[in-house]
Amino acid sequence: MAAFIQKLFKSRKANPATAPRTPAKSEPSQPSQEETRQLLKKQQEQQLGSNPDQAQLATLAIDGLTATIRLEAAAALTDETQLQQVQKQAKGRDKSVYQTVKQSLQSLKEQQAAEAAVRQRIKTLIGQAEDQAASEDLKLYQARLEALQDNWSEVQSSATAEQSQQFLEAVHQCRERLKQMEQARQEQARHREQALQRSETLALLEQTLNDLTSQESSTLPSLSALDALQKTQENRWLEATRDTQVEKQEQKDYESRMLALRNYLSAVRRFTQARDTLSELTQVAGTEEADDGHRQKALALLKEIEWPSDFPQPAELAPVRKLAGKPRPAQPAGGNRDEQKAAAEALHNTLPKLESALDAKQFKESKQLLKLAQNQFQQLDGRQRKQLQARMQLLTGQFRELSDWQGFATEPKQLALCEQMEHLADQPIEPEIKAERIKELQNEWRDLGGSSDRSLWSRFKAASDTAYEPCKAYFEAKSDLKQANLHTREAICDQLEHFLANADWSAIDWKAAERIHQTARQEWKSAWPVDFKDNRLIQKRFDELLKQLERPLDDERLKNEALKQTIVDRARALIEHEPLQEAMEQAKALQTEWKAIGITRHREDRKMWQAFRKACDQIFARRDAQRSARQQAAEEADQAAQAVLAQYQHLGAEADDAVLSEARGAVKQIAGGALSGEVKERVQQLRQRLDRITQARAMANTLESWKTLITDKAQGRLADDALPPHWAKLSNGTDRLAGKDLAIRAEILAGAPTPEQDQQRRMEIQVQRLAEGLGNGETETPLKELERLVALWCSQPGGDDVTPENADRLNRALDAMLASD
Structure with a gap:
């Protein structure tokens, strides 16, 4: 900025005025009373013109030789105490001086009241900002903060450095609060999205199971498609349950449906692998070559495939089952009905305890209860086993997951933390981010309760120290940076002070002066961070220098804003001006004048520019009226077509003939309109789809009539004229x-x-x-x-x-x- 300021000034040559010499008189005579009076008058006038202090002005206002001297001295008084003394002495003696001093006192009081009001408003805004930072009322929080900042911008120039710091700190807290609110909203949105994903996963699994249950036995689904479905839904559920609360019943529904899908997929995979053996046994089935060996082989194959009873069995299994013979009913292990009833009751008592232990992640208790439940389950006959088989499979799967979780105990987690810390030490990331990540890993280590293995702790500690080494150097360098930034701010103040002391406001480059103002603020802001205590005095000096620079800049801006407002008024007068060509040429000339005007306040300039641009747009809008009318007609045609598309775009083969005919008529009516390319293509696609539906329906009707004739012919009831x-x-x-x-x-x-x-x-x-x-x-x-x-x-x-x-x-x-x- 110093170089920029030096370019602004040009060397000036001083033209000192030489005082004329009064020729000396040999022997002055004794002055008369009139000469004495004139001499005293001259002395008072010279004293008045030599920038006297307030006490001298007060004396001149009372004891001035002429009314002109007394009034001029009274008008130059600004000190409140001197004004009050002069008012008291002039009362009843000099009415003009008395009225002048009285008006000056009134103006001074009004100025003091205005300054007091500004100071009070500054304190009020700071208090409101601090209250906003601590407020629990989150309604319209962002709007209230923006209103506070807009109000502060009006009084910011009158605030001290400490007051500005207080307000900015409160605003910073508000912004942090807004950031937390936004994070909370994002977190809620994430939970809602996860709940939606879980709901869609459960619905898809249920629909898949229903489709598999209701499919024909002659067809089997694609093994690769089922495998892909299982894996994608498992990953989808994993993402939808990560870091969120899941209801127990929802989790159980997923596990039961996924377990059923896994069992079916496994059965299909085993069935596919055994196709050769199935084909061999199918050829033997129903022939005289079938013997007991084939029967045993068929029994073993059926046991190996273990097709789920809830799903339709493939047609290829029917001859193999026939070859294997009807399985004998399983003999109840418990003997009579009373023993079966007691075993069932015992199992019903054990299963809720097992579910509670699994929900509480109690591995040892769950293992014992599962073993007990399995023994009790084996004692049941086939009928009662079938009722509880799905529940037992679900609980067994839950225990298997709990068993897998046990492998991730404290020691493996601590090993993982050591590896993460060692990896972090090698990462070239920003020191502040790295320091925060180091702290997070250390907190995770403490949450695990530490480690009894000293070698493991030593490994983690060494990795932490290594990772923090570049952070330590960074924070030391940051402290040095604060001192360097403080020196930079002092240099900025020196340069501003030099500029203000040498500025010639009558011939200055205002845009350059405004750039100096902007550059000073930008460089001041860039010289950060600094120590808050060390920055107080230099901040106060910088604020005072900025005020001195802003005063002449504001005066120039106000003058230029008046010029631009005149241009806006002239442009508005051209809106209805005729002829149109002349109005357009004058509007272009006004745009040239606008560009030639100097600096203005940004907000006021934006308002006037919007008004000026609006007037110019209205002038040129008349030229585009016809073009707009054509465009509007095209848009109306598109809107009409969009309505038809929205009404019939989801029409499918199941639609009634009347609806289909109505849709074709509506599409035919809009197809000839002046449509845009995209809409026209969509209309054509809908028309082709409706034609295909119509043709398919006609073909279906034709084939259905043929089927009737074929059946009638086979049954001997077909008439020749049919x-x-x-x-x-x-x-x-x-x-x-x-x-x-x-x-x-x-x-x-x-x-x-x-x-x-x-x-x-x-x-x-x-x-x-x-x-x-x-x-x-x-x-x-x-x-x-x-x-x-x-x-x-x-x-x-x-x-x-x-x-x-x-x-x-x-x-x-x-x-x-x-x-x-």
Whole structure:
């Protein structure tokens, strides 16, 4: 800043005025009374013009030779005591002096009252800021703090350094409070999000289990998909329960559903791995080759797979179960019904105790109670075991998790803390952050209760000392930095003082002076941290120097603000000015004038600029009126289209025909409007989707009617006039095909499976179709060819092949065709 101040000043040459010499008189004569009076008058005038003190002015105000001298002296008085004395002496003697002094006293009292009001307001704002920092009323906390800061900015220039420090400390506490409030809000939002994630996880698991329970036995879900689902939901639950409170029932619901999913996934995995053995036993089942060895092998395989009873068993297991024979009912271990009842009651008494021990994380008690419960469970018969099996599996899983947790006891945690501290020592992070992290690790060590292993404690202590070594050097350097910053602030004050002593305000560069003011504040703020006690005096000096610099700057700003306000008024007058081109040219000229005006207060300049810009925008808005009208029309068209899209975008295949027809009509009506590219594309997509739904529905209806004709033909109740007229043409010229071949051809077209016994025939027909296609050179669509097959089925005379079984195969092929479309 010193270099900047030096550039501001230019060397000036002093032009001292030489006093004229009065020619000496040889022998002055005795002055007359009038000459004496004139001489005294001249002396008083010279005294008045030589910057007299307040006591001299008071004497002149009373004893001045002329009324002019007395009034001028009275007007220059500012000391309250001297003013009161002159008022008392002038009362009844000199009315003009008396009135002048009286007005000066009144002005002085008003000034003192205003300064007292400002001081009182400063104290009030400091008190309000401190109350705000300690207040428990969090409603509109941010707004109240901003209002306090706005009010403080109005009186900040009149506050002392200590008062400014007090207010800033209170504001800092308020901001810390706001930061805590924001952290609390974020924490609440995190807990809500975690609760939502847990709810969605439970719902997804329940839906998955319901889907698996209700699925057909002929199909199995993808093993990789189930495995991915299990792992993602486990990770999701882990994140949703981290550092938050989870209800016991919610945790139990998750564990029971995840346990069921794990059991099913394990069973599917074992089933998949045993497919070769299943295939071998399936081929033997129902034949004369089956013997007791095969039965034992089937029993062992079923026991190994251990398919959960709550889920539908795969169709491949049916022949193996048949081969294994019906399992014998398990003999109750307890004998008669009374013993079974007593064993069940004992188990019912043990299970709540086991749940309480598991909830309390009591490993030893849980282990004993689980062993007791397992022994009691073994004494029950199969019927009663089935009722309690899920609960026992859940409690066993909880004990397994508790057992795993026992491995993370105090010593492994302390080893982990040692490793973290050693890792922290090697990390090049900021010293203050590192020191805070060291403190956190030390607190965690203390929370664990210390360690009886001295070598482990020595390792942790050595790692702590190593990690803190760069922090120690940093804090020592920070202390030196405070002293350097204090010296920097002293230099800033010296430079400001030099600038103010040499400034020529009549020819100064105001923008440069304002930059000096801004630079001084910025450099002062950058010279931080400093010791608070050492900074008090230098802060007071800096504040006084800033006030001296701000006074002329404020005067210049007020003058420039008046000029800009004049420009704003002229711009407003041009809003309705005609012609428009002339108004626009004058507005541009006003913008040039605006840029040429000097410094202003930022807040006032922003207000006037907004008013000026608003007036200019209104001037130029007339030119854009037509363009805006066109744009508005386009926006209205888009809004109308958006309403239709919002109403029908979720329409699916389940919609009624009337709703579907209504949607297609509405889309057709808006499609021709002047839409934007994005909206037009969305309308086109909706139109195509509605067309696909309509076509799919028509196809479904057509296939459903074909299925009815196929079934009626197989049952011998199909009337000749029930067939579509064009089917006669489809069936003419085509060789008669057996019912089974028609079914196989339909399965080929639809991609449906063919029974094992007809696989060889399916391959022959595929070869035949390939040859027919190569010979004709013409191909039909799968749906058209399928219709021809249905026409042949319905038009040919009945026989052994036109059976309900083949009719069912044809209908399943039609269903497969509909599903794949």
